[in-house]
Amino acid sequence: xxxxxxxxxxxxxxxxxxxxxxxxxxxxxxxxxxxxxxxxxxxxxxxxxxxxxxxxxxxxxxxxxxxxxxxxxxxxxxxxxxxxxxxxxxxxxxxxxxxxxxxxxxxxxxxxxxxx
Amino acid sequence: xxxxxxxxxxxxxxxxxxxxxxxxxxxxxxxxxxxxxxxxxxxxxxxxxxxxxxxxxxxxxxxxxxxxxxxxxxxxxxxxxxxxxxxxxxxxxxxxxxxxxxxxxxxxxxxx
Numbered sequence: 122x123x124x125x126x127x128x129x130x131x132x133x134x135x136x137x138x139x140x141x142x143x144x145x146x147x148x149x150x151x152x153x154x155x156x157x158x159x160x161x162x163x164x165x166x167x168x169x170x171x172x173x174x175x176x177x178x179x180x181x182x183x184x185x186x187x188x189x190x191x192x193x194x195x196x197x198x199x200x201x202x203x204x205x206x207x208x209x210x211x212x213x214x215x216x217x218x219x220x221x222x223x224x225x226x227x228x229x230x231x232x233x234x235x236x237x
Numbered sequence: 238x239x240x241x242x243x244x245x246x247x248x249x250x251x252x253x254x255x256x257x258x259x260x261x262x263x264x265x266x267x268x269x270x271x272x273x274x275x276x277x278x279x280x281x282x283x284x285x286x287x288x289x290x291x292x293x294x295x296x297x298x299x300x301x302x303x304x305x306x307x308x309x310x311x312x313x314x315x316x317x318x319x320x321x322x323x324x325x326x327x328x329x330x331x332x333x334x335x336x337x338x339x340x341x342x343x344x345x346x347x348x349x
Contacts, residue, residue: 155337155338157337157340162325162343162345163342163343164243164327164329164340164341164342164343165281165327165329165338165340166340167337167338167339170337209279211281213338218286218294223269224271224283224286224296225271225283225329225331225338226283227273227280227281227283228280229279229280230279230280230281
């Protein structure tokens with residue numbers, strides 16, 4: 122079955138420290154992987170994606186993610202966290218649909234708290 | 238540039254009343270369109286997706302239906318709302334196979 126797992130409900134980090142939000146996936150074929158961020162009562166905003174190429178992907182707001190095929194992981198990272206990074210983060214994977222197109226499967230989300 | 242409009246932003250409806258949420262996309266053609274529901278501020282559940290006009294796929298059995306009368310219009314409906322239909326509804330679109338999805342601002346539906 123195609124799925125995405127975010128094992129941590131919540132991640133707490135102090136401002137200025139590095140942060141990691143974990144994601145593992147299960148999908149047939151080559152994975153197309155995404156990270157999104159959601160602020161309260163808003164839609165999701167795209168951060169970055171991996172399709173092919175370099176395993177380290179750089180995205181918006183200083184975030185990056187590392188694709189690891191052997192561990193089927195796509196962890197989100199940032200070298201120095203900001204209080205404004207506090208939000209809900211979703212990992213997602215492109216999956217095949219029954220109609221021949223594609224759909225996006227999201228993880229359950231990880232809430233990031235950055236303390237000043 | 239492409240934009241997505243979703244309305245209303247908030248909605249309070251009584252149990253048993255009908256529902257119609259609308260989503261439109263501008264600046265692109267033949268997008269894939271999606272309706273998601275987010276409960277309790279956490280995970281997203283895919284409700285419906287559409288690869289073209291009048292082509293709707295349902296992911297989970299439920300009290301809701303979707304329609305796509307025009308290429309860039311996606312409507313979520315219900316004939317009779319249930320309390321369990323409360324949640325945050327998000328419309329999204331994408332074009333192409335490897336591209337990211339773009340989301341509307343969401344509609345918070347409260348059924349009372």
